Amino acid sequence: MKFSSLIETLSAQGHAPLGWGGAPDLDLQGLSQISESLPHTVTYVEGPKYAHYIAETQASVVVIPSDATLQAAVEAQGLGWITAQSPRLLFAHILGLFYQPFPGDPGIHATAIVAPDVVLGEGVAIGAHAVVQGGVTLGDGVCIQANVVIYPQVTVGDRTLLHANCVIHERSQLGSDCVIHSGAVIGAEGFGFVPTGQGWVKMQQSGRVVLDAGVEVGCNSTIDRPALGETRIGANTKIDNLVHIGHGCTIGRNCALAAQVGLAGGVTLGDHVILAGQVGVANQAHIGDGAIASSKSGIHGNVEAGAVVSGYPAIANRLWLKAVAVYNRLPELHKAVKQLERQLERQRDQ
Amino acid sequence: MKFSSLIETLSAQGHAPLGWGGAPDLDLQGLSQISESLPHTVTYVEGPKYAHYIAETQASVVVIPSDATLQAAVEAQGLGWITAQSPRLLFAHILGLFYQPFPGDPGIHATAIVAPDVVLGEGVAIGAHAVVQGGVTLGDGVCIQANVVIYPQVTVGDRTLLHANCVIHERSQLGSDCVIHSGAVIGAEGFGFVPTGQGWVKMQQSGRVVLDAGVEVGCNSTIDRPALGETRIGANTKIDNLVHIGHGCTIGRNCALAAQVGLAGGVTLGDHVILAGQVGVANQAHIGDGAIASSKSGIHGNVEAGAVVSGYPAIANRLWLKAVAVYNRLPELHKAVKQLERQLERQRDQ
Amino acid sequence: MKFSSLIETLSAQGHAPLGWGGAPDLDLQGLSQISESLPHTVTYVEGPKYAHYIAETQASVVVIPSDATLQAAVEAQGLGWITAQSPRLLFAHILGLFYQPFPGDPGIHATAIVAPDVVLGEGVAIGAHAVVQGGVTLGDGVCIQANVVIYPQVTVGDRTLLHANCVIHERSQLGSDCVIHSGAVIGAEGFGFVPTGQGWVKMQQSGRVVLDAGVEVGCNSTIDRPALGETRIGANTKIDNLVHIGHGCTIGRNCALAAQVGLAGGVTLGDHVILAGQVGVANQAHIGDGAIASSKSGIHGNVEAGAVVSGYPAIANRLWLKAVAVYNRLPELHKAVKQLERQLERQRDQ
Incomplete structure (x- = not known):
């Protein structure tokens, strides 16, 4: 996918980035982590903590927070960049464009056991050795992976995915x-x-x-x-x-x-x-x-x-943080009290 | 089931209620929660905390603890009531009369893999795709649901139920x-x-x-x-x-x-x-x-x-409750000790 | 197995015991716990805490730590003994000689679903109703038990064992x-x-x-x-x-x-x-x-x-142990501080 197509696709989905820069014809084939980035990928710099990776990255485009320093660093390397109000959400959307998990095989596997009265929506997929008992209703696009067991009278809504076992x-x-x-x-x-x-x-x-x-x-x-x-x-x-x-x-x-x-x-x-x-x-x-x-x-x-x-x-987090700080000094506190007791005892004895 | 039959059945089972009242011919079809009660059901008021539901309940019979006030409240609504030494146990017995979980399908499913030397009791049920390996003994009435795996040399006693997977x-x-x-x-x-x-x-x-x-x-x-x-x-x-x-x-x-x-x-x-x-x-x-x-x-x-x-x-619960109470005031306790130290210091300095 | 064969086998495996004693022709058929020991077995006395079992044991050979008192106690009963730098490791090795878990049945079960492009090593075993999806590679001697599901593109190394489900x-x-x-x-x-x-x-x-x-x-x-x-x-x-x-x-x-x-x-x-x-x-x-x-x-x-x-x-274990000791006396500590406050107040009032 060209960088320009990526921008267009994100905009068409209503996830318009706030800004971007770099060569529109960069060729993007996937994503990679900033710490181990690969050529022809989009990568993600969450904040200044990861800025040192920019100088060495092999990626072509970097998702960044809206931050002039980071933008300058990326541009200095001749890389593309893209930002949005929530860069993490932006990165999730880009990842979803390049990667989807394996769908189940379509149709009902020959070894699946499906009770005769099961109501099947459109495009239901049922994997090998799955067992669907009586009175079950499966909505459109339901995907049931291998070795799943569904007891009687269950209802499963459209597009719901049940993983193996x-x-x-x-x-x-x-x-x-x-x-x-x-x-x-x-x-x-x-x-x-x-x-x-x-x-x-x-x-x-x-x-x-x-x-x-x-x-x-x-x-x-x-x-x-x-x-x-x-x-x-x-x-x-x-x-x-x-x-x-x-x-x-x-x-x-x-x-x-x-x-x-x-x-x-x-x-x-x-x-x-x-x-x-x-x-x-x-x-x-x-x-x-x-x-x-x-x-x-x-x-x-x-x-x-x-x-x-x-x-x-559980108590209020603020109180807990203070109580923890004292807890970790309880042996000192105990000693301090013992010493105060001795001092007062000495006073009384005088 | 008529209310009178319910009383008779409970008595015959040896779970005689301590007392009951109301029309013997009330028609009972199930149970419901007091907070969302349904017509023709038995419901349960555990104690005074739930008494306010009685005025609005649609249920026909209420299980109550032995409590004159609750009994009066139920009677004022023209409802049947029933009580016992342990109303919770009584409710469990009534629930068991109206509801039992789905039993497994009888017999051995064609897709179950059962080793030739498995010893099978009377009335054993084995579900789809279950696997029972060599040297296993299954007692009378054992129920094995779908996709269960039993390794070799296992013994399963009478009426034991193994759920799916x-x-x-x-x-x-x-x-x-x-x-x-x-x-x-x-x-x-x-x-x-x-x-x-x-x-x-x-x-x-x-x-x-x-x-x-x-x-x-x-x-x-x-x-x-x-x-x-x-x-x-x-x-x-x-x-x-x-x-x-x-x-x-x-x-x-x-x-x-x-x-x-x-x-x-x-x-x-x-x-x-x-x-x-x-x-x-x-x-x-x-x-x-x-x-x-x-x-x-x-x-x-x-x-x-x-x-x-x-x-x-872990320590004794009583001690723990007291220690927790102090723990939650540790920041104050710490301040108090610091203040005592300062006071004594000032005394010494005078 | 004769006791002498056991010693030879351990030595040949490079797990030479540091010492042993007793009749070389003792007949050993397995292992047992020292608390419930059986005839013709090897048992294990971890230390002096378990020494009292020696007088009554029915075992033939006792694994002991290098300890003259324990050795004397075992010899006094006419039992064989064996020791090593790590007696626990020695015991593990002996247990491994007498017991191995059930291996999977060899070969690929007729009910297993194996995608056509799966790469199978030598001697792979796949159990009943297992499902192995496309693009999977299984090394030599891999054992997959019943009802296991492997999604696409997985690699499994030699001799790896996947248990049921x-x-x-x-x-x-x-x-x-x-x-x-x-x-x-x-x-x-x-x-x-x-x-x-x-x-x-x-x-x-x-x-x-x-x-x-x-x-x-x-x-x-x-x-x-x-x-x-x-x-x-x-x-x-x-x-x-x-x-x-x-x-x-x-x-x-x-x-x-x-x-x-x-x-x-x-x-x-x-x-x-x-x-x-x-x-x-x-x-x-x-x-x-x-x-x-x-x-x-x-x-x-x-x-x-x-x-x-x-x-x-989490804090350093040493500090934590001390803090716990004070925690368990927090109610006392709290009282002590309150009493100190009262004493100082009284001083001020005088």
Whole structure:
């Protein structure tokens, strides 16, 4: 692709860059990292920290933030450049033009087992050894990779992609444009047991899991169905690998849950919530819109909208940072108190 | 089902409710949550917190704790009610009468690969594309869902259910009435390596995993076999999703391990132990009967029977709660000590 | 095997024991644990803690550390003994002589789906219902167990073993002598999204995962590919179950990552790094050669080579142990400070 075509394509998509410069006929064949850049590629300099790579880069075009110094450095090397309000988003769009993941093979593989009453949309692809049980409805353009298992009565929305070896349990409803990554398990029984003198008695889990449009669920993550009602994930929420979402949780729109996050039963999240890696949230806790929990936080109570929390049990991030600073000097603090006690004792003895 | 039949069925099962009231001929077709109740259903008011829903409920019968105020409120609405010593257990029993999960299709699917010497009990069901290798014994009523893989020499007890895509490794012994959820891996090699100047040398893991009767293992959880001997899970112990149980652990009866718990090698748990979400237990630690660890606890040493522990490293829950309260005021405490030091300095200077 | 043959075999393999004693014609049929030892076996007494088992053992030969007291105790029972500089390594070698895990069935199972252009080395074994997509290259002696799925353009080195139900995504490069355990997912898309006013926009992940020779990846662990470039695991690094390795991480040689460890994106580890269970490492952090993080540590910044760190946020282990000791007495410390304040107030009032 010529550099000029790239600019035109981005503009036509409504992602017009704020600025660009350089020879319009540069030949672009892909992208590369600035630290290991290759000829005929677009690369990305996130900020001044990476500016030293510009002098040696083999790339032809550099995505940069709107920054006169960086622009001058790139121009001094005779390279093309391109910038936008969000250079990271711009780079994502360019990457999407040059690279798309392997699509599944079209059609239904001869070894797939599809129950006779399954409703198939247009252009559904089902991979080898996949199993689709009774009463399932698959929308247009659904792609099911090899060895996926879909239990009965599941609905899958248009263009949703199920990667290899994931399992979708009975009655789950997956919206359109979702991606379920390999090994994820959606809609299995919630962990519901009643303690009795004779041990744990199972509470049947008759509910279902509902994913709204555009949800992604990472590899080997698990989302459980509740005893009654729904576990629901709001539109465009993204979930990383090895995340556990307990039965009866309700998660809003546009949230991001990083790897190994765990939500106990009945947790509710507002919209735009961000939970960093290994965060845990206890039963029935509520986290308000736009709240952020830093990695490994343990949340028991409720978190207000817009709050940033850290630690275990989680507290306001600002307070936590100060408490951590003192924690790391606790041995000194302890000594100081002991010394004060001795001084006062000496005073009394005088 | 008529309300009167429900009462009779519960009584016949030995789960006699302590009391009930209302029209015996109410027509009941299922259950619903009190917050979104539906006509012709049984619903559940756990306590006064949910009492305000009673005035608006569309349900016909309400399970309540033994509480005169709640009973009066329900009767005032002309609704049926039912109570028992454990209303939660009562609700679980009623739910089990109206709902059971999808059973596997009966028989052995044409695409399942079953080694010629596999011993099959009565009424075994094996799903599509499941693989059962040599020397395996399956008890009566065993149900193996699609794409399950069973390695050689495994024994599976009567009525045990293996959900889609789980893997049972060589020599594992699963008791009767167990449930292995989707993606769980039982009996894989423990993480045994000996450090040497040339790197890690594998310690072969020749042992096996044994699950006693009634054990449940959650989705994508892993239970490893040891170098020698057994990793053993006691009867009726329930394990949630994404739990790791290291090689050579011994877990007692009726324990509950919540999601993302991790036990290192050689850990021993007594009976009735409860580990909340994301708890970690270090090598060779012992946790006594009936002990409870709250979420995210990190346990290094031994925990006495009946203890309740929290924190990292875990300490008595009562002490931890007090320590947390001070931790959250550490910046103030630090300032107070600095001020005391200044005051004493000033005294000395006078 | 006669005891004398065992000694000869170990010597021939270059793992010469430092010493041994007892009847050369003892008949050895396997190994057993010292706590539950069996006749005709080799057992292992790691140190004085287990010495009391010697008087009752039914084993024929005991592996011991070089220790005159233990040697005398074993000889007093008329047992054979054997020792080496690393008795644990010696025991691992003996175990490997008596036990090897089940190999896969040889050949390509009739139900495996192998794309026509797959390049197959000598002696490749592919299990039932495995799926190997286009452009894949499998080295000599590769063993692929049942229900494994390999996406296009993957390379698998000689003698590498893929256990049941694992998934290898597009373009991944697995070295020789690797082991991928059941349910692991290698090379899936990294968690890359750009925040915008319209929600998260996917950053395509066009990179790949590279495992060098001798890497092991535990059950249900996940290693993601990056937007550009590689996620790389160095030779002979061992990874336990349920570990998450984010996109763009670079891990050195001979590292060990215990269960449920999580590395965010772009983390770099040197060689010989050990991360204990449930450790988390934040974006872009670097951990130097030979560093050790104890269980549940949360690492944000960089860790120097050879450091031992603990806690969250992680600090030097020695400091952490002291801080923990004070933490557990924080309620007392708080009282002491309050009392000092009262004393000084009283002084002022006088």
